[in-house]
Amino acid sequence: MKVLFFDSSTEILIVGLTWQDGHESRMTWRSEKTGLNHAQKILRGIEEIFEETQTEPTELNALACTLGPGSFTGLRIGLCTAKGLAEGWNLPIVGVSALEAMAKTAFLNTPREQATWLPVIDARKGRFYTQEFVSRGAALEAPRPPLDLTPEDFLIRWQDRPAHFCGYQAALLAEKLKGNWPTVWSVQQGSGWEAALGQLALEALETPP
Numbered sequence: 001m002k003v004l005f006f007d008s009s010t011e012i013l014i015v016g017l018t019w020q021d022g023h024e025s026r027m028t029w030r031s032e033k034t035g036l037n038h039a040q041k042i043l044r045g046i047e048e049i050f051e052e053t054q055t056e057p058t059e060l061n062a063l064a065c066t067l068g069p070g071s072f073t074g075l076r077i078g079l080c081t082a083k084g085l086a087e088g089w090n091l092p093i094v095g096v097s098a099l100e101a102m103a104k105t106a107f108l109n110t111p112r113e114q115a116t117w118l119p120v121i122d123a124r125k126g127r128f129y130t131q132e133f134v135s136r137g138a139a140l141e142a143p144r145p146p147l148d149l150t151p152e153d154f155l156i157r158w159q160d161r162p163a164h165f166c167g168y169q170a171a172l173l174a175e176k177l178k179g180n181w182p183t184v185w186s187v188q189q190g191s192g193w194e195a196a197l198g199q200l201a202l203e204a205l206e207t208p209p
Helices: 042-053 072-089 098-109 151-158 170-176 194-206
Strands: 002-007 012-021 024-033 062-066 093-096 114-124 127-130 133-136 139-141 147-149 163-166 185-187
Touching: 002 042, 002 072, 002 093, 002 194, 012 042, 012 194, 024 042, 024 194, 042 072, 062 072, 062 194, 072 093, 093 098, 093 194, 098 114, 098 133, 098 139, 098 163, 098 194, 114 151, 114 170, 127 151, 147 151, 151 170, 163 170, 170 185
Parallel strands: 002 062, 062 093, 114 163, 163 185
Antiparallel strands: 002 012, 012 024, 114 127, 114 133, 127 147, 133 139
């Protein structure tokens, strides 16, 4: 099973390939801060992945792309690219969440049996996208859909609750709330969410519709 995946929801463009090798999952990827100039980079990234892994489009089982929230322009480029390639290669498309990948990355790096994880993406104009994820043992669950909030909204919702902020732009939110940051909150410095994104792509393909 091979899945080509990409994330264009932020200014960091991710293009990767994940596949099953026996009982093991393997993957490779490219990530680049393009400043939302994804249209100029995404197809080249796919070509590089194919060259590196000596993969042909006929070997793919599906395409996976992020569905949002995130940059409208970036998401549109990713979805249009996925649709065009899927039609040309006769492949299904599965949707994945960058917020979930960010939360999963943070959770795996610093596992806690019971905790609230809040990945953050800058929505511009003083707002942020987030989604609440709750860890229970080894599982990570999302009890609610993604949200589009002001910094003050975070205080209203989670001020008295321990929360771990993570993802690409959690530090930016912390800067916006400087002086009002609750002591029960923590920030996990952003790290790449590529591996978690590839794993979610495989899981989405394996999950019955």
